[in-house]
Amino acid sequence: MPDAIPALKSHQPGKDILAETPAYDLIELFFFAYRDFVSDPDRILDEYGFGRAHHRVLHFVGRNPGLTIAELLDILRITKQSLNRVLKELIDKDFIESRMGTADRRQRLLFATEQGRELALKLAKLQTRRIMRALSDMEPEAKDLVSRYLLRLIDPDSSAHVKHLVFGSEET
Amino acid sequence: MPDAIPALKSHQPGKDILAETPAYDLIELFFFAYRDFVSDPDRILDEYGFGRAHHRVLHFVGRNPGLTIAELLDILRITKQSLNRVLKELIDKDFIESRMGTADRRQRLLFATEQGRELALKLAKLQTRRIMRALSDMEPEAKDLVSRYLLRLIDPDSSAHVKHLVFGSEET
DNA sequence: AATGATATGTCAGCCTTGTTGACATATCTC
DNA sequence: GAGATATGTCAACAAGGCTGACATATCATT
Numbered sequence: 001m002p003d004a005i006p007a008l009k010s011h012q013p014g015k016d017i018l019a020e021t022p023a024y025d026l027i028e029l030f031f032f033a034y035r036d037f038v039s040d041p042d043r044i045l046d047e048y049g050f051g052r053a054h055h056r057v058l059h060f061v062g063r064n065p066g067l068t069i070a071e072l073l074d075i076l077r078i079t080k081q082s083l084n085r086v087l088k089e090l091i092d093k094d095f096i097e098s099r100m101g102t103a104d105r106r107q108r109l110l111f112a113t114e115q116g117r118e119l120a121l122k123l124a125k126l127q128t129r130r131i132m133r134a135l136s137d138m139e140p141e142a143k144d145l146v147s148r149y150l151l152r153l154i155d156p157d158s159s160a161h162v163k164h165l166v167f168g169s170e171e172t
Numbered sequence: 173m174p175d176a177i178p179a180l181k182s183h184q185p186g187k188d189i190l191a192e193t194p195a196y197d198l199i200e201l202f203f204f205a206y207r208d209f210v211s212d213p214d215r216i217l218d219e220y221g222f223g224r225a226h227h228r229v230l231h232f233v234g235r236n237p238g239l240t241i242a243e244l245l246d247i248l249r250i251t252k253q254s255l256n257r258v259l260k261e262l263i264d265k266d267f268i269e270s271r272m273g274t275a276d277r278r279q280r281l282l283f284a285t286e287q288g289r290e291l292a293l294k295l296a297k298l299q300t301r302r303i304m305r306a307l308s309d310m311e312p313e314a315k316d317l318v319s320r321y322l323l324r325l326i327d328p329d330s331s332a333h334v335k336h337l338v339f340g341s342e343e344t
Numbered sequence: 345a346a347t348g349a350t351a352t353g354t355c356a357g358c359c360t361t362g363t364t365g366a367c368a369t370a371t372c373t374c
Numbered sequence: 375g376a377g378a379t380a381t382g383t384c385a386a387c388a389a390g391g392c393t394g395a396c397a398t399a400t401c402a403t404t
Contacts, residue, residue, distance in 0.1 A: 022296035029322035036327045106351045106400045124194035131195045134324035150201035152306035155208045278371045278380045
């Protein structure tokens with residue numbers, strides 16, 4: 001096991017302390033970092049009358065052209081009713097386009113429009129800037145290591161799926 | 173199939189391009205990792221009739237005994253009305269105790285009760301288990317590197333404050 | 345061709361957790 | 375005593391989750 005956590009506060013005596021000492025630092029840093037990370041897009045989304053939910057949908061559709069509703073639900077892990085609310089707005093405002101499936105005409109294949117791709121890219125660049133600022137002046141292996149850490153943080157059940165989605169072949 | 177990532181490939185090695193290529197992998201991994209990371213506590217909080225908002229309050233009060241309302245608001249960056257809603261429930265259910273300030277009697281100093289500390293610890297251990305599983309078999313320097321990465325992801329404005337809160341002297 | 349399964353859409357209502365604005369109270373500081 | 379400060383509270387609203395029920399179109403199977 002890697003280095004133990006620096007002793008943060010003295011606990012009541014008795015329990016097996018070392019193995020169970022909470023990693024307060026990584027827990028809290030994760031909270032603060034994620035909060036700031038999503039705050040960048042928020043400001044821009046506001047101008048369009050969109051929220052974080054719209055961002056997620058737009059992002060994954062942009063990244064996976066032809067995504068079906070079912071696949072999107074599986075990625076976001078929300079109900080179809082929740083998805084539909086924001087998806088409808090994205091379609092109405094012409095950021096996403098929904099086409100009938102060719103093989104299976106029950107399906108709806110989702111595509112980002114030109115406008116949609118532009119917004120998605122703008123938001124991704126914002127977040128990338130923050131990531132690059134963090135990585136700059138760090139060890140060259142930092143990016144790969146962080147990537148591996150985050151992947152291992154994910155539920156083992158879904159990690160293969162995520163790996164495919166993030167790194168895998170461009171197909172869905 | 174249209175490619176959603178116009179600027180990603182097949183470009184001359186211009187400096188601008190490189191700097192602007194979205195780090196889709198780290199962006200998406202961050203999303204999935206954070207989602208699973210907070211899902212562990214969710215299940216337990218449910219049994220108590222609490223939500224994520226309660227968790228955050230309980231966590232930071234537990235970690236910083238004697239925290240004032242103003243300091244807690246500064247950490248969470250929510251309105252006092254939002255805070256009060258969940259804080260009241262935590263106090264009513266005897267997970268947090270509010271004492272009048274000694275130096276300044278207008279202040280309320282917050283403390284986790286025995287029950288509160290137990291729950292906070294239980295949740296922190298859950299998340300720690302996930303973190304340790306991720307770190308196991310990784311390079312020994314992984315923990316430190318991830319910690320530095322997350323800290324650098326935070327807004328420069330607040331990073332000193334966060335650093336103090338996470339690593340700093342136990343006092344508030 | 346009929347039937348059941350599947351993919352999606354939609355209505356209605358509820359919950360949590362964020363927001364703003366207004367106002368009340370106690371206490372501190374000058 | 376006056377004004378600033380720390381907190382509490384009421385009311386209303388919004389975003390984005392949820393459940394349950396039901397509708398429609400299409401596919402797959404018999």
